[in-house]
Amino acid sequence: MAWLVLLLLVALVTVVVVTRNLLVAEAQSDATDALNQEAEEFKQFAAAGVDQETGARYANGTELLERHISRQYLDDDEIVLGVTADGMIVPQRGREAIALAERDNRWQQIVDNPATTDILPTRDGQLRWIKVPIVDDEGNPDGTFIVAYAIDRETREIDNTIRTLVIVSGIGLIVAAVASWVVSGQILEPVNLVRRAAAQISHDDLTERIAVEGHDDIAALSDQFNGMLDRLEHAFGAQRQFLDDASHELRTPITIIRGNLEFVEDDDPRERAEVVRLCTDELDRMSRIVEDLLLLAKSERPDFVSAEEVGLVDLTSDIHAKLSLLGDRRWELESIAEGDGLLDAQRVTQAVIQLAHNAVVHTLPGDVIRFGSAVTATEVTFWVADTGPGVRPEDAEAIFQRFSRGSTGGARANHTGAGLGLTIVTAIAEGHDGHVELRTAYGHGARFSLHLPQPAGYHERIDHREDSTA
Template sequence: MTTSVTRADHRVSARVRILLWLLLVMAAALAAVAVATRSILLRDVDHRINQLLTQETGEFANFVAQGVDPATGGPFTDPDALLRVFLQRQYSDPDEELLGLVGPPGQGLRVIRQSRELPASVALHRDRPSLDAIAASGASSGRLDRARGEVRWAKVPIRSDAARGAAFVVAFHADRERAVADEAFRALLAISGLALLMTTGIGWAVAGRILAPVRVVRATAAELTERDLTQRIPVQGRDDIASLAETFNAMLDRLEQAFAGQRQFVDDAGHELRTPITIVRGHLELMGEDPAEQRETVRLVTDELDRMSRIVEDLLLLAKAERPDFVRTEPVQLAELTADVFVKARALGERDWVLDGVADRAAVLDPQRITQAMVQLAQNAVQHTVAGQRIAIGSRAVEDRIELYVADAGPGVQEQDADIIFERFRRGTARRGARTGGAGLGLSIVRAIAEGHRGGRVELRPTEGGGATFVLVLQESP
């Protein structure tokens, strides 16, 4: 008991699990969106830098090919003049440096630049090692990862006899552009955090609303006891929760029916067995020493014990009628089944037995159960008739149904008893004079067998000339 309580205390509720999964999925989705957005922004930064470097180097190449030296009116022959004139005419972006490099890398490298100043922490023209590396590089573009920040560069060599070792360099400081992407990424993360907080509140409320019927199911199940199965869950809407409630209510209906059948079985057994037990006990307590009296007592006790055995068997049969496998149908020839029932019934007593009619066709039914019901009806007819009276057995097909019947010429059944004779331990008043020796379960068994077939029932009809006709009505299978 302690173990079950401990497990219950550590159990995570469905509401919490739903919320945790929702938050996990949303967090993963928002993180993916933020990372994807940052990647897109950084890709755009790289694309913009590449375009700018391509544009600047293309403009310089065109200027080299088409530019005119203001001092001579002809093409540029001096790389210093070429670079100075070009740089004077260019307007660079805030993060862009346009430089001219003349001479060999190292101590002899001269730098020609625009007049505007960049912060000393990022200015490339103050970083001699980096300039030497660019001048010495055989590539037309590259990337410098410096402690001061990343630099993307491109260069155009100036090839002429008078301009050995000269080059035009475009340098772009990408840190600020990348910082914009990182700032957007952080903003997205902050917005995602707020969204998760809002989702937590909304998800908690929505999950509670969705799971409210489930809590009702749980509360209802907790209130159920063997003696009180009347609780039902209100069904609202047409969603899965409503279907769950309907299924739960249907289960409760079946449980209530099963418990009711169980209680009825116990009550009926206790009620009917009490009398023979009392009789047996009384005779045994009063039994004397006389052998003849002892033999009579044993006979009476044995008869009561046999009656108790029949009652128990009948009650068990009625209890089985609630099971789905109580009836096992198969194709049967009605003519053969009716003839077999007639042959078996003739051994029940000396009566004027008549095979009244036979339906010459096939039907889907349980031949053993139907035979059991028909023989029970024949036994009932024997008990309420005298030797020589007529009892007819037959079968017929009527429209979409099949009828098997037993008709007797006995006293019949009074109108007020027509309904109660099919109940357990009930007999009709017109037939109480007969010495049946039964417990009033025979017709209950017949009704259970009939209703065990799809759409089946048992009917009581008057017999022409007096008597009673009991009819098993079975629906044709589609």
Template sequence: MPPLSARWKITAWIMVTTLALLSVVLVTAGTLLLRDVETRANSDLAQEADEFRTFAAEGVDPATTRPFTSIARLLDVYLLRQSPADGEVMVGVADGAVLDTVRGQFPAEVGPSFFTTLLATPETAGIVDTPAGELRWGRVDVDSTAGAGSFVVGAFVDTGRAAVDRTMRTITIVSLLGLVLTAGVAYLVAGRILHPVRTVRAVAADISESDLTARVPVAGHDDIAELAETFNAMLDRLEAAYTTQRQFVDDAGHELRTPITVVRGHLELLPDDPEERGRTLALVDSELARMGRIVADLLMLAKAEQPDFVVPRPVDVAQTMLDIESKVQPLGERRWHLMEIAEGTAWIDAQRVTQAVLALAANAVEHTADGSTIRLGSRFVDGGSSPRSLSLWVSDDGPGVSPHDAATIFERFQRGATAAETTERRPGAGLGLAIVRAIADAHHGAAWVRSVPGDGATFGIDLPTEPVSVREMRDGDDRKERM
């Protein structure tokens, strides 16, 4: 037997709960209504008895305005004034006989003469079983100068109970119809609620190891929408991790293929001459070192996708810039000029920022000759409506970057036309600027280049000076103020 779907399980639980609740309501309502019939019957009997006592105590015949001359007359006058409720009967008994003035509808099984049997009991009220059902009765005896007699009032409660049964049958039928309607509504609502879940399942089924682009459509702002957003965020992370892994494998395979081929070819043809062998081993060592640098750079770019790649904290920008200035000196025989220093504090990862600026400085060294001037500096930039940022830059007087190359120079393994023409001077694989951009992106900043071909180039990064959470909170406050 196949398992029930979540939709049917939800519908079933709603039905069971509703049925249990309806059962409790019906039993409780029936019990209260039956009890009300009995209570109302007792109350009506007591009320009729009290009214008769009051009338008998007055003892004035309305026709003569004088006291009643007989008990039969008193009972007849009172009975003619009464309007019994449904199931209620009233009789008068004088001299041991039931008077003709009888009020109420007597059942066929029980006549007025039945009430004479109640005169012999010492009780003035009680409950008796009759062929017409249970009878609740009350008696008021009168003994005055007009004579002796009794007023007897009774209530056949089965009449009220039958009305309760009819009412409960009607309520039960309506409840069953409502239960069926509830089942239909529950089935439809459960389907609508579970539709996004089915969509998530369908998307998960469509995802393959090579295609992670499918996403769940998000509608509304409820828990299901949050589930879809969380699922999409998970897919984003998986796709990013897969893309990074695939790109790492592709890049490693592409870039390492050439040095591996060179190393293998030279080792296979390793000469016996010691001098030639030495040159070959030196070349092999150089290629292996280049392979090591490529692998290290690729691992760095792969790590840049991790959330802990940068750990921002408050940093003294001036001191960081002075440290960078001292570290660029050994990169090459250049005239290093520190043009400006930003003074203040910024939330940045000092080690990563230093790594990025050193990469820009190394790039400037690669594209300039010995003795050239390389300038570097940092400044705070007030963006007006935008948050304040920290800009760090390195400028050289090399051949510059063409507009076409400037659009792609921060991509992996992309080198400008000038660099491609002089690769023998620069053993890198074109990953340095990609690492610079990865560091800027991890800070939620940007990497940039400004250049006029033939007149040098300026590379830099712009970084926010506050944590992302603080900026988002401030932006939210600004939006509230504008509203």
């Protein structure tokens, strides 16, 4: 607002200065035109040299001056004066605006000045003048016609007008400043509300929200700010939950190891061997949890997935060969995608193996686990389907969350992990801008599909390249 008022002040000062200069220049131009007109009229009158009423010629310059000056009706700021050859004054009618005829030093300076036009400084102001010398028939000086204009009187009127303009502009500037202060305060009140809300927000309290009113830009800003707070609250909540769950998951194996070490009997080899086995298992589980946590932390990085062109036939065959090592199950290869895909083969293999591992946990030896891949114009899909107990409807969304195992009642031999497997699969899918799909009927198995979208026109470019090569 201060810059706006300063800009307005500069504009007003510029307008005032330019206006005054234009008015003064116009007044001076009018004065010069009036002087030239009077001088030209006298020249024409003197050139004729004949009295139009009697038809007789004027006898001398004095008679000429008296006759011409007596006929003049001038403005208040104009002065007409005649000086005869012997120094006598022929004044104008009425009262002069500036006493020129009564002061010898003034008219004498004009007569003695070799120039025909100039400006005479006086205590009453500047006097712009023009003189016309008169000569007789023999060429001798016979008098001087002087016409002058008191320009300062016009300038003083201009200054009075400018003074009024300055006063009105100053009042207008003050009114504008006050109005700008009030209006800007009303306009920026929502912004100040956002600022105050932001100042009250801390990592312990993210519940502050801004009331959204209207449909203008400020309302849109408030709505976006509230959305940002929602995301921050969700992120901080997830972070706190993650830390709580991680600390709990790591605390459990540590407690088990400590308890077994405290009660181990040194003189019993079998008990020591059992304790060592239990401790090793718990350490292995801790190691897997830490590795999974590190992997999930890496999933937030932009280079988590490095997509490149991969042959889908070879990738599907390699994954199927690795799945048979996960457990004694009947591994069936349902379908093999043909062609190429743009994806990270290592991450996709990791995700599919994790899905297959979950399928092994929830099935018995000899049960069927189906694996396959397919490709369309828009995406590549990998899936793992089992004949286990399936997923309860209330667990369909929860199992994808960190440290969530859903209902463990369906897991064979009570095999339970840290609850990070499906979270890692989801992170890998989202790293490819894809998603994980679950199809299940409780008691009749589950099918997990990894959908990986492909760039628009990718397969058309592949086909065109193959045709060109052929």
